[in-house]
Amino acid sequence: MIQNETLDLLEWPRLCHHLSTFAATKLGAIASRHLQIPPTQTQSLALLAQTKEVYELETRLVSGLSFDGITDIGDALERAELQGILSGEELLNIATTLAGTRQLRRVIDNQEDLPVLTELVADLRTYPELEQEIHRCIDDRGDVADRASQKLAGIRHQMRQQRDRIYQILQGIIQRQSNAVQEQVITQRGDRFVIPVKATSKDAIPGIVHDTSMSGATLYVEPNSIISLGNQMRQLMRQEQNEAEAIRRVLTEQVAEVKPDLERLLAIATTLDLATARARYSLWLEANPPRFIEPQKETITLRQLRHPLLVWQQKHEQGSNVIPVDLFVQPQIRVVTITGPNTGGKTVTLKTLGLAALMAKVGLFIPAREPVEIPWFDQILADIGDEQSLQQSLSTFSGHIRRISRILAAISGEQENSVGVIHELPLQSFPAPQSLVLLDEVGAGTDPAEGSALAIALLQHLANTTLLTMATTHFGELKALKYEDERFENASVEFNDVTLSPTYRLLWGIPGRSNALTIARRLGLNAEIVEQAQNYVGGASEDVNQVIAGLEAQRKRQETKAEEAAELLKQAEKLHQEVARKAANLQEREQQLRLQQEQAVQAAIAQAKGEIAQVIRRLQQGNATAQDAQAATAAINQIKEKHLPPPAKPKPGFKPEVGDRIRIPKLNQTAEVLTAADENGNLSVRFGIMKMTVSLADVESLNGEKAELPVKQKPAEKETPRTSPNKGGTQPPPPAPAIRTSQNTVDIRGYRVADAESELERGIRAATNAGVLWIVHGKGTGKLRQGVHEFLQEHPQVERFELADSKEGGAGVTIAYLR
Structure with a gap:
């Protein structure tokens, strides 16, 4: 009984009526108005899963789920089972319902990542042959067709x-x-x-x-x-x-023969419509899905919690703006006492928490900011408002006591059955019942001293027997419970001393001040009367109010600093986004310039090839002489100087390698290296159509740098040369291996060669201090590895490179040693 009273006190039927307006069918609207509250957490989780998947589906589909054609055919099915004859209109409704549910199943089956809804419609039988037979015999007006x-x-x-x-x-x-x-x-x-x-x-x-x-x-x-x-x-x-x-x-x-399947079909359609109504209502509320936390382990977190009925009033009835509250209850807290002035929002806070707990139980999202974390309560019990009866001669106090007695009876009855409850829900290891109790003006309506004593005893009892109790009060003695028992917490609704009005904000850890004398003084009450009243109250009370005022001022300063920090963080994030955007633009510009350069080089190469081909054709037209060859060589050199970019600065210790272009000052010729220098320093070169052997001492780089002459070693001291994959020369022994880390490793598997070059450039810059870079390119067809080696060969910061050992990745990894 008390649970039904609680639903009425929290105005739960009104919320259900709001929910029904989001239903698409008559059955869904009826189910919404008579919403059943699940008795177990497992059922609540199942309803939340349905709501989440429909919520996701509604955001994917342009027009959302459609329930067109689905009607209430329950009465028709009952009459068919009793051998009554259905009218044409009733038969037509059955056919359209079958078609509508089949369309629903088709939409759900065509979507991915909807396991709950897919399982719900998996066994749905829509009897297309029955639907076709009805449409064959009954026309659109419900008459039997010829x-x-x-x-x-x-x-x-x-x-x-x-x-x-x-x-x-x-x-x-x-x-x-x-x-x-x-x-x-x-x-x-x-x-x-x-x-x-x-x-x-x-x-x-x-x-x-x-x-x-x-x-x-x-x-x-x-x-x-x-x-x-x-x-x-x-x-x-x-x-x-x-x-x-x-x-x-x-x-x-024919309908009567499949009545059980049609009833199941109707139930599934109603379940889907109810889930859709929950999802659409949650979306309209801008709510977020709750997570059920474990008692005594996690904090109840409800940030910017709004009362759903006040949101409806604001949007549909031109009500005032809804001021949200923040609820943070630590795991050890069992009782929260809220103090503050009348009409300050204390009762609304109780109702908002109660409705939030109920909404989570029935699978609705909660109108609060993420994360939304709340326990699953077995019972939600409330004593809110006055209960006066002239017929029973009950006072306000008597009405409260009668309702509180029913609350205690419900809790004790739940406690007697707690073993069975815990057996059904193994996650509920908390020994006391998981009940939420909401008490408004606890102990009010009688002598203040006795009412205060009764309130203290009641709250201490509830601290031992419930998961959470939240009570509003004006008794100052209840504020001290926090300092005597760690299971108690204080909260207060903020009051503006300047405007003499509440702000409806909830302050945690700070009890409310007594503002009666302050308000009276500012409203112009005789100063002598106020001073006399202050003497009656005593100095201790004034000291407490001053301490509370100091705490409130300190809290405001902290909130101001927090807002300033949040604004600075917002500006920093904005600056970071701006820098990231500019970096992205620069990178895109760099890629465009590189592409333009590549296109220009390709065009120059094509033009040079054409000109070289013309030179070759002139040579082929007659008997070539040495003078002709020399003239052709000079022409090719002019083409090279015209189209090739200026040579890069040579590497220290210039060593001619196969394919390099060198200069022979004695002959005033530019030649191509055909073979690497032998141990005597001789190498074969070609210029024009002539080949010859020259000494390293007679050649230089295109930049004018002299070649490094080989140092002859004794035969016993010779070592096996280490050869880079792309170079034929002998390399000096490598230094001690560096430690491989994420900073000096770049993974380009799956990249194209053009895209990999930018990644390699960033990796080389990042690994400059380390001196070595591991490049993971994989084995595959070898094209990516070849492109990497060509890039490294031309990079001025790469001294040499080699394939890694088998334990480091073998042919799938290249190690580049940086200058």
Whole structure:
């Protein structure tokens, strides 16, 4: 009983009515208005899962889930089971319901990551053959169609012929007796065809009078000449009714045969509609999904919690703005006492918490900022407002006590069955019942001293027997409980001393001040009276109020600093986003410039190749002489100087390698290295069409740097040369290996060569201090590895590179040693 009282006190039926406006079907609206509160946490979690998936589905689909065609066919199914004959409209509703649920299942099956909804509709049977049969026999108006049976079609054909004969005869009578006819029309009275005859000329057209006008001036007569035809028409009409009824009876029997499946179909459709209503209502509230926390381990966190009924009032009834409250209850807290002035929002806070707990239990999202963390309460019990009865002679205090007694009885009854509850829900290891108790003005309505003592005893009892109790009070003695028992916490509603009005903000850890004397003084009450009252109160009370005022001022300063810090953080985030955007623009610009450069180089190479081809063709046209070869070589050198970019600064210790371009000062020629220098310092080169062997001492780089001459070693001291994958020269032994970290490792597997180059550039810059860079490119086809090696070969910061050992990745990893 007390739980039903609590629902009424929290205005839960009003919230359910708001929820029903988001339902798409009549059954969904009825289910929303009579929302059942699950008895177990498992059921609540299942409802929340449904709401989350529908919420996600509603955001994916343009128009959301559609429940078109689904109607309440429950009564029709019951009558079909009792061998009644369904009407055409009822049969048509069954067919549209089958089609609508099939469309729902199709939409859900076509989506991914909806395991709960997919399982819900997995066993849904929509009987398309029954739907097709109904549509074949029943037209869109709910009438039995001619195509339902040949017999029915034949009867209706005879009826049309009979009706034509009757109309033909009556039209002839109207033309012949036009003076006796009141109006030249053919109408029906009952199932008989009649014509309107003037009362003064009734003998002119003998027949049966079936009706008379209100004035008596017109008689509706069935002429004797068509009576037999009318009788035949009535017989055909009865035959038609019997045949149509037989068709509907067959369809009804088919419906009755699958009644259990259709009832399940209707239940699933209602469940989906209810879940959709919860999701749409939650979206409208801008609410977030709750997470059920473990008692005694996690903090209840409800940031910027808003009262859902006040939100509705604000948006639909032009109400005032809703001021949210913050609720943070530490795991060890069992009782929270809220103090403060009247109309300050204490009662609204209680109701908001109660509604939030109920909404989480039924699968609704809670109108608060993420994260929304709240326990699952077995019972939610409340004593809010006055309960006065003139008939029972009950005072406000008596009404409170009677309701509190019922609350304690409900808690004790739950405690007796707590073993069974814990057995069903193994997660609930908390020994006391998981009840939420909300008490408004606890202990009020009687002598303050006795009421205060009773309130203290009651709250201490509830601290031992409930998961959380939240109570509002004006008793100052309750503020001290926090300092005597760690399970108690104080909170207060803020009051503006300047405007003498509440701000509706909830302050945690600070008890409310007594503002009566302050308000009286500022409102102009006689100063002597206020001072006398202050003497009665005592200095200790004033000292406490000053301490509380100091705490409130300190809290405001901290909040101001927190707001300033938040603003600085916001500006820093904005600056970070701006820098990131500019960096992205620079990177994009760099890629564009690189692409343009590559395109320019390709164009220059193509042009150079064309010019070289012209030189070759001139040589091929006649007998080539040495002078011709020298002229061709000079022309190619001019092409090279014209199209190739200026040579990069040579590396220290220049060593000509195969494919390098070198200069031979003695011959004033530029040549290409064909073979690497031998131990004597000799190497083969080619310029033009001529090949020759030259000494390292006679060559230099294109930059004018002299070649490094080899140092001859004793045979016993020779070591096996280490050769880079891309270079033929002998390298000095590597330094001691560096430690591989995430800072000097870059993973480019899956990249294209062009995209990998930018990643390599960043990796080289990041690993400069380390002196070595591990490049993970994978094995694959080898194209990425080849591109990496070509890039490293030309990079000025890379001294050398080699493939890693097998334990480091082998051919899938290249180690680059940086300068």
